Amino acid sequence: MTRTEDRLRDAFGAAARSMPNGSLDPLTVPSRRRRRPWTVPAAVAAGLAAVVIGGTAVGGAIPRAVHSGPAAGAAGPRHVLAIRDGRAVVENATAQGLTKAASLGGRYEAVVATGDGRTFFLAGKASGASYAFYRLTLAADGTPSAPERVPGGTVRLDSGFGKPENLAASPDGSRLAVVGTAGGRPEAVVIDVRTGGRRTWSTSGGSVTSATWAPDNRTLGFVHTPGGPSGRAVLRLLDTGRPGTDLLSSRVLRPAEVTGTRVNGLINVFVLNPDGRTATAQLQGAKHGPDDDASFVLATLSTADGRPTGRVVRLPGDSFFVKSDGSGAHFLQLVDGRPGRVDGDAFAWLSRAADYDDLAW
Template sequence: MTGTEDRLRDAFSGAAETIRPGSLAPLSPPPPRARSMKWAVPVAVAGALTLVLIGTSMLVGGMSQAPRTGSSALSGAPERIVAIRGGHAMVEDAAGHPIVRIDGDRYEAVAATRDRRTFFLAASAASDTYSFYRVTLGPDGSPTRPQRVPATIRLDSGLGKPERFAASPDGSKLAVVGNNPGQVEAVVIDVRTGASRVWRASGDNPISSATWSPDNRTLGFIWSFRDDQPSLYLLDTGAARLAPRVLRSATTPGDGLINVFAFNPDGRTLTAQVQGAKRGPDDDAEYQLVQLSARTGQPTPWTARLPSDSFFVKPDASGNHFLQIIDGRLGRVDNGVFTWTTTATDYTDAAW
């Protein structure tokens, strides 16, 4: 069984036994018609076909650059990251060298805000129960003492899988996606008050890849409605009635699969990690980061080749640098080229 298949099996296996009190009433998933139209392309737009053909070439790796090892140019990249290693939160430099440990333990995930100085840490309080803390880095990288967010949630989110936790760019909201018995949930938490809004739908299929748009109200995630193929969804968290819409299928034209995606800081594009179609029993598929239109879901020519599969992508404020964690090892993509950052293999999450 491949590493990707192991992750998918793990995602299906967990379920919480208790539903968090105080949630909103269940809401309905998108109607079937919305799903049936996810591949519709306006035939009157002549350039659309060209874009799809170019994007397909990108997704099968015809023009991507091979990954390399060694130090990469750090020009324009953030100088510091916050990493989760062995349940502890660490401030590290851009090359993965520890600077200082942040107070507390049992941390499982970290998310950064737009200023790249404010970070939120998710900590395991009990089985499938999580609390949250805010930390701010000073000009010299020294962290403040973690400040508790007045909210605790109980949800099988698998926060050890960091693609299920995200902070809005302005730091006003947190999002956690996951499953409870017989249903999926996307929980939006007000950092100041601890109040939450919840979108939920029936089903046991896993939900993952929480990501915020720069508008601070659009939440993205990946989910499979009933037995359909997984799709990329966008949810307007400021709407009176929460109802996500399908952006596109998570299956690419070349039979690849989008494992995780993130909004880029420009708000116009997304960066997605794509697993190419398997070509043999050893899972020797090609893995890439690709960029998609945030409006249409169609691919752009930008692509970067990865050494293996990763359910992880964290852009910096410029959108030119991306953190990657592959089998516990920290790497990065700078201007389209992958480089390993460290040889350590104990990373759970990281953000800059």
């Protein structure tokens, strides 16, 4: 199952939990690439249909006339920290791809980096749906320190928590943000990694994904999909310095759909860029063909008005993943377990292997 299908399954599940038992008939959603189908309630599917087919509803497929060639030299971070089959490994990043440098003990599900490119956080299951967090640093040659447990205990969320797009570290490394669903309610949890203190924001119904920090280390971005028949996904920005616990006290940046002459589609995941003026989003175009294939691009959006600005880079497939380095000039992609990178207006594969669960630089 692709990450897009994972996100939709979580959204359907969250909405379904908010509806009376026994009132819904099942609907089978077609799987892609001959994967096993999964089922969702018909009434919930109708309510969220606009989100599922957003690329079609906003007026056509994403344009294919974009660059997709070798990455520009070996510029950018020298190392990545990756999760491969549950194991954390340090790999050298070069123009030729990735080469293994070191391995860490333990099992993990997600990794995120801070703005300095040397401090990383790992998420590992403590028990059931509870997760613990660990911090480590990389030396200049890529040698990792031993992971140290972040204080404050564990965090429990019902679904989607361990997925990479739902975990983010602030650029200065002082806070972690995790988003998901707890007891049928969308939640965002922010943890002070020095003290273990935490704050939680929640709302009723729907789902929340794609955690990302602004360069001010205070504003948290995410994608929120409301529950109910009119639920349509939007990008939101939450001021975590203000009092309150209402997740919807955040402001709407833009709908999670883009229309225009250059690009059209549904925003699956996004990151706020270090310049403070733009965001980089992965967009899914209209579905087509018997396997519901779609086009995917990485595009730059203005945070002032949410409009597309700057580059549009064609991607080889559905990644539901984008990780930026500290400069905001280099982006990681993960397409069905295979890592790639975007530099400038070009995409390039980093490895032939397809056993990556997550990676960051």
